[in-house]
Amino acid sequence: MNKVDIKKTDGAKSGSIDLDEDIFGIEPNVAVMHQVVNAQLATKRSGTHSTKTRAEVRGGGAKPWKQKGTGRARAGSSRIPHWRGGGIALGPKPRDYSQRTPKKMKRLALRSALSDRASSNSIFVVESWDFEAPNTKAAKIALESIGTEGKVLIIVDNQDLNTQKSFRNLQDVNILLSDQLNVFDILVSDSIVFTKDNLPTSNQSAATSQPVENTEEA
Numbered sequence: 387m388n389k390v391d392i393k394k395t396d397g398a399k400s401g402s403i404d405l406d407e408d409i410f411g412i413e414p415n416v417a418v419m420h421q422v423v424n425a426q427l428a429t430k431r432s433g434t435h436s437t438k439t440r441a442e443v444r445g446g447g448a449k450p451w452k453q454k455g456t457g458r459a460r461a462g463s464s465r466i467p468h469w470r471g472g473g474i475a476l477g478p479k480p481r482d483y484s485q486r487t488p489k490k491m492k493r494l495a496l497r498s499a500l501s502d503r504a505s506s507n508s509i510f511v512v513e514s515w516d517f518e519a520p521n522t523k524a525a526k527i528a529l530e531s532i533g534t535e536g537k538v539l540i541i542v543d544n545q546d547l548n549t550q551k552s553f554r555n556l557q558d559v560n561i562l563l564s565d566q567l568n569v570f571d572i573l574v575s576d577s578i579v580f581t582k583d584n585l586p587t588s589n590q591s592a593a594t595s596q597p598v599e600n601t602e603e604a
Contacts (some may be wrong), residue, residue, distance in 0.1 A: 392511050393522075397531030400513050405504055405560050406587045414498035414505075419569055422495035425485040426570045437477030440465045446472075492569075493587055499572040499581070499587065510534060510579045515542070520551035529579075536576025541567065541584055 388405040405411065407517065440446070453460050457553030467475035493564060503509055510532055529538060537558045542549045544563050553559050562571055564584040580586075 388509075390509055390511050390522070392513050394513050395516060395528040395531065397455040397533070398518050403511060403585065404584065405509065405585075408588045409497050409586050410456055410500050410504040410509065412501045414502040415494055416498075418491055419495045419573065422487055422492055422569050423573065425487045426568065428483040428485050431483040433481045436480050437474040439475075439477070440467060443471070475578030488553050492578065493500050495569045496567065496572075499569045500578075503572060503575075504542045506514060508575075510577060511585055512581055514581055514583070515546065515549040515552075517548040517552050519547050519575045520524050522552055522555050525549075525552035526556055529556075534577035534579060538577045538579060539571055539575035541578070541580045543581070543584055 387411055389402050390405060391399050392401045393402055394400050401545060426513075440463065443465045446463040448464075450461045450464050451458065456458065461469075463472075466474045467473055500509070512528075515528075536561070538562050539562060540549075540553050541562055541564050542553075544565070550561055554563050560571060562568075567586070
């Protein structure tokens with residue numbers, strides 16, 4: 387069973403905790419993670435792209451010239467696709483890019499992503515964030531003290547506004563609410579930082595949380 391140290395914001399060790407094997411100890415399913423991430427990114431697309439066909443562009447109602455006798459190719463409209471100012475043939479139209487992904491697949495992908503990060507010792511647990519007021523400098527020092535590297539994902543509670551405001555201006559730091567844990571944000575991060583209270587376990591809702599629909603929902 388994987389065990390990680392619980393650290394204080396000054397880097398001191400205050401204990402250790404066992405990571406849930408059902409969440410942090412499974413064999414990562416790369417194919418499922420790939421499919422779920424693709425679905426998340428697809429849902430972020432607005433799908434508002436649009437081009438006008440020859441029936442929608444302005445003008446072109448009259449036949450440019452008579453059918454025969456001019457020596458030129460016959461034409462019935464000045465808005466045909468291969469003419470300047472004409473409509474677009476087979477161009478993009480507004481569409482919904484969202485993909486339906488089964489809940490079981492999302493849960494498996496989430497557990498696979500967490501297990502992958504746990505296997506590379508990229509999971510960090512702090513006892514709590516003790517910010518009495520928003521403090522970016524203290525937040526930066528805290529991350530250095532607990533040993534995070536690269537792009538950091540901070541999992542915070544909804545009501546912990548001081549922590550959210552402390553980390554939000556730091557470069558390469560992404561803040562995510564505990565009920566918004568998703569595969570994409572985990573995989574693009576080098577270090578994942580939980581608190582002792584929001585660390586996912588098998589009997590917590592965070593263990594089965596799904597990507598957020600209005601951001602990166604699958």
